Amino acid sequence: MRQIGVCLASCPNGFYGTRSPDRNDCIKCGSECDSCFNRNFCLRCRAGSYLHKGKCMESCPDGLVPSDTKKECVAACPALCDLCQNSDTCTRCVPGHFLHAGQCHHVCPDEFEPNDSMECIPTVHCEVSEWSEWGTCSRSGKTCGFKWGEETRTRKVLQNPSPMGSPCPPTSEKRECFVKKKRCKPPKGQRRGEKKKRFNLQEKVTAEARRERKREREKETIDREESENRNKTEQRRRRDQSRDAGTV
Numbered sequence: 556m557r558q559i560g561v562c563l564a565s566c567p568n569g570f571y572g573t574r575s576p577d578r579n580d581c582i583k584c585g586s587e588c589d590s591c592f593n594r595n596f597c598l599r600c601r602a603g604s605y606l607h608k609g610k611c612m613e614s615c616p617d618g619l620v621p622s623d624t625k626k627e628c629v630a631a632c633p634a635l636c637d638l639c640q641n642s643d644t645c646t647r648c649v650p651g652h653f654l655h656a657g658q659c660h661h662v663c664p665d666e667f668e669p670n671d672s673m674e675c676i677p678t679v680h681c682e683v684s685e686w687s688e689w690g691t692c693s694r695s696g697k698t699c700g701f702k703w704g705e706e707t708r709t710r711k712v713l714q715n716p717s718p719m720g721s722p723c724p725p726t727s728e729k730r731e732c733f734v735k736k737k738r739c740k741p742p743k744g745q746r747r748g749e750k751k752k753r754f755n756l757q758e759k760v761t762a763e764a765r766r767e768r769k770r771e772r773e774k775e776t777i778d779r780e781e782s783e784n785r786n787k788t789e790q791r792r793r794r795d796q797s798r799d800a801g802t803v
Contacts, residue, residue: 587601587611606628637650668718679715687710698734705730712726
């Protein structure tokens with residue numbers, strides 16, 4: 556393109572290009588345009604005016620408001636917005652849409668999820684601590700009297716996940732373990748209790764044995780007395796028989 560005797564790859568701001576078989580020129584835009592497609596269609600306006608349908612306007616038509624960010628006449632609220640702070644920032648979306656960073660979306664962006672207020676909030680994933688050391692090898696709560704047992708290690712949940720966040724992994728693990736087989740010793744208090752129990756049992760057995768011996772002695776006495784009585788009766792019977800025989 557040619558501008559004031561200089562050839563350029565493209566026209567500078569404030570100019571638009573025209574092409575013909577004979578010449579390609581850069582033509583100046585209208586005074587209100589900072590950039591234009593042709594003399595009658597602006598692409599960007601100078602400071603103090605706002606673009607609307609290719610025209611630069613100092614004030615926007617009814618139903619539109621000026622956007623200082625876009626330098627354009629825009630709707631009073633962003634698209635899909637039910638309530639807004641200004642033309643660039645929505646504060647509430649129409650039903651079925653989700654608010655994120657002042658704009659309304661059909662679905663929340665990646666790593667965000669909706670809350671009860673239809674706002675997109677960051678997704679929270681579960682976080683856990685490092686594993687603890689493996690615990691004592693045991694079986695049924697005991698650490699003796701067996702050869703194979705189990706040992707456990709744990710970790711804590713540091714951050715609970717949000718509804719759409721990654722769930723927490725297992726917080727405990729078990730594995731089989733081997734210990735040297737040994738007999739279990741009862742607790743000290745239990746040993747004293749068992750000793751007392753054995754002593755009481757022995758006393759009970761001894762008392763029962765004494766009572767049994769007494770019953771045996773009593774029975775022997777009764778048997779002896781009965782035997783003596785039988786003998787005396789037999790002797791009287793024999794004397795009576797002898798006397799009767801002599802008389803005859």
